[in-house]
Amino acid sequence: LVWSDIVRDSMGHTIPATYLALARTAAVYIGTGALFRLMRLRKGPVIAALYPVGMLLGQLVLALLLLWAMVSAAGLLRTWLGVLADIGGLVAGAAAAVWLLRWFKARDGKLFAYYLMHDYAYSAQHRGANPPELEARMASFSDAIADALSEDVDEVLVVGHSSGAHLAVSILSDLFRDGRVPDHGPRLAFLSLGQVVPRVSFLRDAWRLRADLAFLSARDELTWVDVTAPGDGCAFALCDPVSVSGVAPEDKRWPLVFSAQFTRALSPERWKALRWRFFRLHFQYLCAFDAPRDYDYFQITAGPLSLASRYAGRPPSASRIDIAVSKFTSTSP
Numbered sequence: 001l002v003w004s005d006i007v008r009d010s011m012g013h014t015i016p017a018t019y020l021a022l023a024r025t026a027a028v029y030i031g032t033g034a035l036f037r038l039m040r041l042r043k044g045p046v047i048a049a050l051y052p053v054g055m056l057l058g059q060l061v062l063a064l065l066l067l068w069a070m071v072s073a074a075g076l077l078r079t080w081l082g083v084l085a086d087i088g089g090l091v092a093g094a095a096a097a098v099w100l101l102r103w104f105k106a107r108d109g110k111l112f113a114y115y116l117m118h119d120y121a122y123s124a125q126h127r128g129a130n131p132p133e134l135e136a137r138m139a140s141f142s143d144a145i146a147d148a149l150s151e152d153v154d155e156v157l158v159v160g161h162s163s164g165a166h167l168a169v170s171i172l173s174d175l176f177r178d179g180r181v182p183d184h185g186p187r188l189a190f191l192s193l194g195q196v197v198p199r200v201s202f203l204r205d206a207w208r209l210r211a212d213l214a215f216l217s218a219r220d221e222l223t224w225v226d227v228t229a230p231g232d233g234c235a236f237a238l239c240d241p242v243s244v245s246g247v248a249p250e251d252k253r254w255p256l257v258f259s260a261q262f263t264r265a266l267s268p269e270r271w272k273a274l275r276w277r278f279f280r281l282h283f284q285y286l287c288a289f290d291a292p293r294d295y296d297y298f299q300i301t302a303g304p305l306s307l308a309s310r311y312a313g314r315p316p317s318a319s320r321i322d323i324a325v326s327k328f329t330s331t332s333p
Contacts, residue, residue, distance in 0.1 A: 044233035128206025
């Protein structure tokens with residue numbers, strides 16, 4: 001269920017627009033204190049979030065140094081050319097600085113600075129609330145899942161990876177509230193992978209998400225399994241998204257939180273090759289393991305067992321984080 005086009009099309013992709021988004025995003029997370037509370041959970045995903053900030057600021061500093069260098073070099077000609085040397089140096093330096101920033105942007109397919117900045121800025125621009133265009137897309141996703149629940153199948157499994165996890169929470173909550181989950185239909189299951197829910201639920205206006213987290217966590221008709229891994233520096237590993245958001249109800253049942261155990265499920269050779277490729281590791285949940293343990297994407301999605309059957313009686317990870325950390329816990333505007 002694709003929604004990346006909404007993020008891509010909703011923001012200005014010019015260089016100045018990206019730096020403006022950077023400033024606004026930093027103001028939201030720092031000004032509300034969300035950044036510091038997220039660091040109390042896991043420093044890895046916070047560092048990953050700071051990566052595009054550092055990368056973009058570094059590119060800007062290099063561009064300004066290039067501008068300064070060319071203006072300084074032009075100053076050596078002031079004796080012969082006078083003020084024309086200063087004007088020429090400033091124009092040439094500005095052109096060189098713009099060229100360098102465009103050069104970096106053209107290579108963002110390897111650097112991911114602009115890509116990640118737009119991703120983070122999209123959530124921050126509405127302080128955790130869903131903009132209308134996203135709500136409309138989520139409604140169409142609800143229709144697709146409702147159609148699947150009307151088919152003659154054993155199980156409908158919804159998989160939400162990374163930012164998709166918190167969208168799935170709200171989409172599934174809407175299905176239940178609207179009475180679109182049949183009592184005698186297929187089993188409904190939710191698998192959240194590498195989730196970054198706190199990055200949104202800790203924001204001031206994420207009341208809709210927090211309400212949905214509390215609601216979904218108490219549904220008897222659902223199986224919700226949350227899989228992360230401490231080796232994934234981009235996810236809030238082993239952080240119960242409901243509890244850390246401060247909205248766990250007394251009758252909370254879900255999610256079942258445990259680790260994909262990257263260091264044990266991958267061979268030493270593959271782990272050595274991947275451990276510093278942070279963004280690649282963030283997608284390992286969807287890839288094959290050398291020696292899969294409790295978690296294996298292909299056994300879950302293509303094997304004979306439902307999610308409920310596969311993990312019946314499976315205890316959560318003892319090292320999970322399930323204490324309330326968020327400053328904002330409201331579930332209504």
